[in-house]
Amino acid sequence: MEETTQPQVVHIVHKSSVWRKFWIILAVLTLLCSLCSVLPMALLLLIDSSEASKNANSDELTYTFVGGKKSSDNKLLAIYIDQPILTASQDYSDNLFSTLFSDQYIYGYHIKDELMKATEDEKIKGVLLIINSPGGTVVGARAISDGVDYFSKQTGKPVYAYVQDLAASGSYWAAAAADKIYAEQGSLIGSIGVIMGPFEYYDKLVTLDGVGAANGITITYITGGKYKDLGNPTRKISDEEMKVLQEGIDSEYTVFVDHVSEKRNIPTPVIRENIKALVYGAQKAKSFGLIDEIGTREIVLEALSDKAGIGDDYQLVKFGTNTTLFGSIFASLKHGTTQKTEAPARVCKLCGKSLYFYGNPLDY
Numbered sequence: 384m385e386e387t388t389q390p391q392v393v394h395i396v397h398k399s400s401v402w403r404k405f406w407i408i409l410a411v412l413t414l415l416c417s418l419c420s421v422l423p424m425a426l427l428l429l430i431d432s433s434e435a436s437k438n439a440n441s442d443e444l445t446y447t448f449v450g451g452k453k454s455s456d457n458k459l460l461a462i463y464i465d466q467p468i469l470t471a472s473q474d475y476s477d478n479l480f481s482t483l484f485s486d487q488y489i490y491g492y493h494i495k496d497e498l499m500k501a502t503e504d505e506k507i508k509g510v511l512l513i514i515n516s517p518g519g520t521v522v523g524a525r526a527i528s529d530g531v532d533y534f535s536k537q538t539g540k541p542v543y544a545y546v547q548d549l550a551a552s553g554s555y556w557a558a559a560a561a562d563k564i565y566a567e568q569g570s571l572i573g574s575i576g577v578i579m580g581p582f583e584y585y586d587k588l589v590t591l592d593g594v595g596a597a598n599g600i601t602i603t604y605i606t607g608g609k610y611k612d613l614g615n616p617t618r619k620i621s622d623e624e625m626k627v628l629q630e631g632i633d634s635e636y637t638v639f640v641d642h643v644s645e646k647r648n649i650p651t652p653v654i655r656e657n658i659k660a661l662v663y664g665a666q667k668a669k670s671f672g673l674i675d676e677i678g679t680r681e682i683v684l685e686a687l688s689d690k691a692g693i694g695d696d697y698q699l700v701k702f703g704t705n706t707t708l709f710g711s712i713f714a715s716l717k718h719g720t721t722q723k724t725e726a727p728a729r730v731c732k733l734c735g736k737s738l739y740f741y742g743n744p745l746d747y
Contacts, residue, residue, distance in 0.1 A: 491522065
């Protein structure tokens, strides 16, 4: 009797099928891991923005403790002028996004608003301007000075300026509005002057952004109004244009000199002929009358609190509140150092404006 052989069933598993399943599983796991890391961050951002919005819509002033005695009812308000000064921003709220992306500059009208708010709180006994800035726009610097004047006249309380490293040009304009100016040994003070530019001129331009042409490259502006293309890099500034620009700069310089002369009681000829638009170390600045004292932050705080009549019974605060872990971290990064974020290449918010500024606007 013949034996019948049962057919064998062979399962063939293609390697491509195995790898396809592997990559699908890996992609799913990667997506899950990403969601696990992103969702908590998004939740923290929403909480921070929600709290900032609630505080912005509230009439109650909120503060972050900086130093001194937390239990004290007396407040000394710290105002930080620690970046180049622009005039205004559409949004300078204290949420996380503004902290991350807006602290390359400070805004004159923001600080003016803070000083005006400070008049509403009787517990604020004085203001300390903490300065480390090369200055900035004319209007932004004046806004800070106007805010100081407003606070002083409305409250009669002291405002002191403290220079950490640099109070130059527009930031010195702001400092001059204070009742007294203290500066650290090693700091630089001054630059009482005005600058505009830079205006570039390409003589016989033959390349542009890596592109070259045998007979050069011509850039043409179609304009209505003579000299509308002021700043065109393919032609030199005319004598008439230069004359008009210089007259404007000279006018602003006179205003600057008169401001310092009035606030610091320095004769205008001394500013124009002796001090000029140079920056000086603390000792020389004091000899010129640009500052009152050389000292540390502790010294100026002691002097300010004594002037306010509160001794050592105070807490140093700044406006705003940190409501999340991220808010606290980034706020401490913002005011815990004097480092600045580099501006993107060729983005120059200070260029082409009349500035109370020390240095090269292209660097900012």
